[in-house]
Amino acid sequence: xxxxxxxxxxxxxxxxxxxxxxxxxxxxxxxxxxxxxxxxxxxxxxxxxxxxxxxxxxxxxxxxxxxxxxxxxxxxxxxxxxxxxxxxxxxxxxxxxxxxxxxxxxxxxxxxxxxxxxxxxxxxxxxxxxxxxxxxxxxxxxxxxxxxxxxxxxxxxxxxxxxxxxxxxxxxxxxxxxxxxxxxxxxxxxxxxxxxxxxxxxxxxxxxx
Amino acid sequence: xxxxxxxxxxxxxxxxxxxxxxxxxxxxxxxxxxxxxxxxxxxxxxxxxxxxxxxxxxxxxxxxxxxxxxxxxxxxxxxxxxxxxxxxxxxxxxxxxxxxxxxxxxxxxxxxxxxxxxxxxxxxxxxxxxxxxxxxxxxxxxxxxxxxxxxxxxxxxxxxxxxxxxxxxxxxxxxxxxxxxxxxxxxxxxxxxxxxxxxxxxxxxxxxxxxxxxxxxxxxxxxxxxxxxxxxxxxxxxxxxxxxxxxxxxxxxxxxxxxxxxxxxxxxxxxxxxxxxxxxxxxxxxxxxxxxxxxxxxxxxxxxxxxxxxxxxxxxxxxxxxxxxxxxxxxxxxxxxxxxxxxxxxx
Numbered sequence: 001x002x003x004x005x006x007x008x009x010x011x012x013x014x015x016x017x018x019x020x021x022x023x024x025x026x027x028x029x030x031x032x033x034x035x036x037x038x039x040x041x042x043x044x045x046x047x048x049x050x051x052x053x054x055x056x057x058x059x060x061x062x063x064x065x066x067x068x069x070x071x072x073x074x075x076x077x078x079x080x081x082x083x084x085x086x087x088x089x090x091x092x093x094x095x096x097x098x099x100x101x102x103x104x105x106x107x108x109x110x111x112x113x114x115x116x117x118x119x120x121x122x123x124x125x126x127x128x129x130x131x132x133x134x135x136x137x138x139x140x141x142x143x144x145x146x147x148x149x150x151x152x153x154x155x156x157x158x159x160x161x162x163x164x165x166x167x168x169x170x171x172x173x174x175x176x177x178x179x180x181x182x183x184x185x186x187x188x189x190x191x192x193x194x195x196x197x198x199x200x201x202x203x204x205x206x207x208x209x
Numbered sequence: 210x211x212x213x214x215x216x217x218x219x220x221x222x223x224x225x226x227x228x229x230x231x232x233x234x235x236x237x238x239x240x241x242x243x244x245x246x247x248x249x250x251x252x253x254x255x256x257x258x259x260x261x262x263x264x265x266x267x268x269x270x271x272x273x274x275x276x277x278x279x280x281x282x283x284x285x286x287x288x289x290x291x292x293x294x295x296x297x298x299x300x301x302x303x304x305x306x307x308x309x310x311x312x313x314x315x316x317x318x319x320x321x322x323x324x325x326x327x328x329x330x331x332x333x334x335x336x337x338x339x340x341x342x343x344x345x346x347x348x349x350x351x352x353x354x355x356x357x358x359x360x361x362x363x364x365x366x367x368x369x370x371x372x373x374x375x376x377x378x379x380x381x382x383x384x385x386x387x388x389x390x391x392x393x394x395x396x397x398x399x400x401x402x403x404x405x406x407x408x409x410x411x412x413x414x415x416x417x418x419x420x421x422x423x424x425x426x427x428x429x430x431x432x433x434x435x436x437x438x439x440x441x442x443x444x445x446x447x448x449x450x451x452x453x454x455x456x457x458x459x460x461x462x463x464x465x466x467x468x469x470x471x472x473x474x475x476x477x478x479x480x481x482x483x484x485x486x487x488x489x490x491x492x493x494x495x496x497x498x499x500x501x502x503x504x505x506x507x508x509x510x511x512x513x514x515x516x517x518x519x520x521x522x523x524x525x526x527x528x529x530x531x532x533x534x535x536x537x538x539x540x541x542x543x544x545x546x547x548x549x550x551x552x553x554x555x556x
Contacts, residue, residue, distance in 0.1 A: 138278065162516065
């Protein structure tokens with residue numbers, strides 16, 4: 001589409017004409033996006049209003065064994081800033097949020113969280129909270145990297161336009177917390193196998209049969 | 210050429226040796242991502258006037274590009290292949306297709322095509338065609354806050370083919386050194402002619418600075434061109450970000466060059482709306498028979514985000530020390546201004 005000007009005041013009309021299409025497109029996109037978005041807050045919150053995954057587990061296992069196993073699990077899962085104390089362990093971790101469809105996709109961000117473990121004789125409790133979301137962006141080399149070092153608390157209001165995306169991050173925090181919690185409980189419940197440095201490999205003989 | 214062959218052979222040999230030692234390999238799913246962008250621009254002189262890359266068409270709803278990127282990692286090896294189609298990625302970028310002018314309007318453009326191998330958590334090597342390590346802005350619109358581009362971006366390299374080694378000394382310091390072809394070419398006809406390096410420092414959380422250099426003699430060039438570049442960004446708070454790009458490019462034997470600096474200030478007023486200001490000073494260097502000229506540019510851009518869509522309204526004012534622009538009646542003038550609206554979708 002090409003416009004010609006006969007009068008200088010037609011400039012504004014032209015800008016309106018060209019820009020109008022864009023504005024119309026944008027506003028209708030935003031409207032549709034906002035209508036299709038609804039925040040589903042299924043993840044529980046604590047007394048501070050923070051999203052939390054919280055569990056108390058009763059297990060007939062000595063407290064020091066539980067603590068030792070918890071420490072092993074957190075190390076195995078590569079959580080950071082692991083701080084063991086007398087009856088508790090604190091650590092920080094992160095979940096990668098990935099958009100996937102038909103085995104294709106890419107990471108869209110990461111969720112940072114604080115992990116706390118407390119133990120008493122015969123029972124323990126643990127929780128994941130203080131979730132911060134950091135969106136990823138594609139860098140100049142085609143790799144997905146954190147777009148900012150400062151995470152946004154998951155409790156923040158994302159606004160209408162981004163509510164749908166934000167709800168998916170809360171959902172991801174909930175699901176990945178559940179998975180990690182299940183693995184954690186399994187790990188603490190099971191007797192850990194002692195790893196030998198040179199396990200004997202089974203050799204199959206094809207000479208005698 | 211021998212140097213390049215030796216370097217490549219060494220890299221491949223080392224890769225093979227290390228790969229052989231691997232007892233386990235982990236594979237990530239194929240990553241697919243990309244972007245689509247389109248824009249409307251109106252220059253108040255009624256003609257394309259400001260020398261910005263890509264968003265050039267006057268009073269037209271025009272296309273940027275569709276950008277498609279693939280990435281796959283298997284164990285310690287990975288590849289990235291990124292192709293773009295459309296004006297921004299074709300005749301807006303260099304080179305076009307096979308580099309022939311006749312094919313300029315009918316081609317695709319390679320943004321990235323490289324393989325990489327991480328020998329350890331700290332040391333990796335990469336070979337292929339890569340987005341340049343020089344400068345603040347990039348070709349893909351998803352990587353920039355402003356839609357129009359800076360003079361420093363337009364005049365600097367877009368991409369570099371070559372082989373590079375990267376070593377991470379600590380979370381705060383990393384070094385890249387590499388051998389590269391001429392700027393923006395898929396192949397080098399005068400051998401691997403450039404040496405480049407990048408020192409990355411992250412003094413405090415949120416602040417990263419890149420000290421870059423690239424030097425070499427391009428095919429047919431009258432001298433050796435050397436560019437020194439500082440690119441840095443500091444996320445001051447969750448909402449405020451400051452960026453700076455300063456560069457100096459010289460071609461030896463008084464064959465010109467340029468220097469300049471661009472300051473970027475951005476504030477996120479809400480999760481869905483940010484406003485950014487870019488102020489730039491750019492100067493071409495004197496050559497024996499011609500004085501260089503300078504231009505100052507101020508760009509104000511908004512970023513409205515709705516899911517993967519970013520809408521960028523933008524106004525830009527440029528003012529030169531010479532009559533480098535034109536008025537409505539084609540009379541030369543020192544200043545120019547434009548307004549643009551862009552829609553960028555990232556997936």
